[in-house]
Amino acid sequence: MSVARKIRILADAAKYDASCASSGGTRRDSSDQQGLGSNEGMGICHSYAPDGRCISLLKILLTNWCVYDCLYCVNRVSSDVERARFSVEEVVNLTLDFYRRNVIEGLFLSSGIIRSPDYTMEQLAEVARQLREVHGFRGYIHLKTIPDADEALLARAGRYADRLSINIELPSQASLDSLAPGKSSQQIRQSMAGIRLKLDEAREQKTQSQQIRSLPGQPLARVKPPRFAPAGQSTQMIIGADASDDRSILQVSAGLYAGYRLKRVYYSAFSPIPHASARLPGQAAPLVREHRLYQADWLMRFYGFDASELVLPGGMLSMEMDPKLAWAVAHPELFPVDVNRAPRETLLRVPGLGVHSVQRLLAARRVRQVRRADMERLGTAGRKALDFVHLPDHRPGAVQLSPAARPRPASKAAAHGAFEQTDLFGWAEPQAISA
Numbered sequence: 001m002s003v004a005r006k007i008r009i010l011a012d013a014a015k016y017d018a019s020c021a022s023s024g025g026t027r028r029d030s031s032d033q034q035g036l037g038s039n040e041g042m043g044i045c046h047s048y049a050p051d052g053r054c055i056s057l058l059k060i061l062l063t064n065w066c067v068y069d070c071l072y073c074v075n076r077v078s079s080d081v082e083r084a085r086f087s088v089e090e091v092v093n094l095t096l097d098f099y100r101r102n103v104i105e106g107l108f109l110s111s112g113i114i115r116s117p118d119y120t121m122e123q124l125a126e127v128a129r130q131l132r133e134v135h136g137f138r139g140y141i142h143l144k145t146i147p148d149a150d151e152a153l154l155a156r157a158g159r160y161a162d163r164l165s166i167n168i169e170l171p172s173q174a175s176l177d178s179l180a181p182g183k184s185s186q187q188i189r190q191s192m193a194g195i196r197l198k199l200d201e202a203r204e205q206k207t208q209s210q211q212i213r214s215l216p217g218q219p220l221a222r223v224k225p226p227r228f229a230p231a232g233q234s235t236q237m238i239i240g241a242d243a244s245d246d247r248s249i250l251q252v253s254a255g256l257y258a259g260y261r262l263k264r265v266y267y268s269a270f271s272p273i274p275h276a277s278a279r280l281p282g283q284a285a286p287l288v289r290e291h292r293l294y295q296a297d298w299l300m301r302f303y304g305f306d307a308s309e310l311v312l313p314g315g316m317l318s319m320e321m322d323p324k325l326a327w328a329v330a331h332p333e334l335f336p337v338d339v340n341r342a343p344r345e346t347l348l349r350v351p352g353l354g355v356h357s358v359q360r361l362l363a364a365r366r367v368r369q370v371r372r373a374d375m376e377r378l379g380t381a382g383r384k385a386l387d388f389v390h391l392p393d394h395r396p397g398a399v400q401l402s403p404a405a406r407p408r409p410a411s412k413a414a415a416h417g418a419f420e421q422t423d424l425f426g427w428a429e430p431q432a433i434s435a
């Protein structure tokens with residue numbers, strides 16, 4: 001099979017993994033001879049480097065053969081898709097070739113599981129090793145790791161990769177038992193814990209090496225601390241393939257962030273695959289649900305919200321309003337908030353105010369009273385917040401949403417999940433509600 005054919009199969013098979021990108025963009029192409037380019041291809045995804053740069057990654061599988069039979073996965077052993085497999089050298093050469101042509105700045109490599117978890121992990125780590133050690137590759141490498149693989153192999157992968165990720169797949173063991181036979185939540189978490197330990201060790205050693213260098217009278221120590229996945233670890237959860245509600249999904253995420261210091265939990269709305277099992281829903285999960293989960297996730301990490309505060313009584317997030325607005329509307333007794341007196345944590349809960357706007361308000365009120373004009377200078381965020389705050393020259397009554405704060409209906413396509421999953425250029429970093 002030609003390398004071009006393998007790329008077509010294995011880049012297409014990789015598009016279902018949202019761990020370095022996600023979905024939600026509109027589909028565009030130039031098949032009508034109007035304009036240039038297309039965002040419907042596969043093979044390149046975007047990710048964010050630790051310094052915040054958006055980078056393009058070659059996103060492929062080493063192979064789409066797999067011994068597992070996860071019902072939601074197009075690569076499962078019982079699937080009748082065309083199979084292909086790259087050799088280690090082919091992936092290395094492709095990466096270098098695309099890199100030299102300035103098409104990509106890194107590699108996102110995943111794989112179906114062949115022979116054994118250890119064998120597969122060894123091959124993935126070997127790609128990264130050859131890139132770094134043989135070719136001096138300095139680009140970004142994200143390796144998907146195999147939960148049951150030996151710890152020494154995970155350590156090896158972390159030595160060469162910038163980021164490692166292990167997919168949690170579904171929120172509970174019961175869901176895994178039903179849809180991903182053979183996968184163990186405990187095993188996945190054990191592997192995450194192993195990576196976390198190594199991340200902590202690497203951080204500790206880095207601190208120690210800096211301390212040695214800074215001792216007075218000591219010659220400069222040239223010893224470099226061992227490298228281990230400096231961009232940390234992440235995971236992905238499939239949304240809507242099982243009956244888990246948003247509350248349990250968010251609680252699992254909160255536990256993962258706290259327990260394993262994950263950089264990100266990626267949510268991937270389930271989309272039907274060919275010849276799917278009757279145990280799976282016949283419809284794609286609405287992408288607006290995925291979007292709301294990202295917003296709620298952000299609120300838990302940066303705004304001090306708890307999962308149970310953000311969901312509606314039935315355990316789901318509002319599809320009509322962003323979770324912060326839905327929470328505020330459900331708690332009119334807490335508003336309006338006095339911008340000149342409220343603590344930072346309270347201001348962060350005001351719809352419209354993001355981390356940066358709150359910082360600006362706190363800085364301003366140190367020197368004088370904040371007034372309506374100051375809020376308006378914050379732009380849309382400030383105007384949206386006016387319904388929820390009072391100021392010396394602005395005293396709203398009970399919370400009533402002005403046009404600036406009213407929720408905008410999700411687009412028809414997003415509400416019905418009409419987008420493809422994980423398409424090229426399809427992801428934008430979730431907004432911090434305002435900011």
Ligand code: SF4
Pocket residue numbers: 066067068069070073074075076077111112113
């Ligand atoms: S182990 Fe991964 S590649 Fe294999 S069937 Fe399950 S989800 Fe798909």
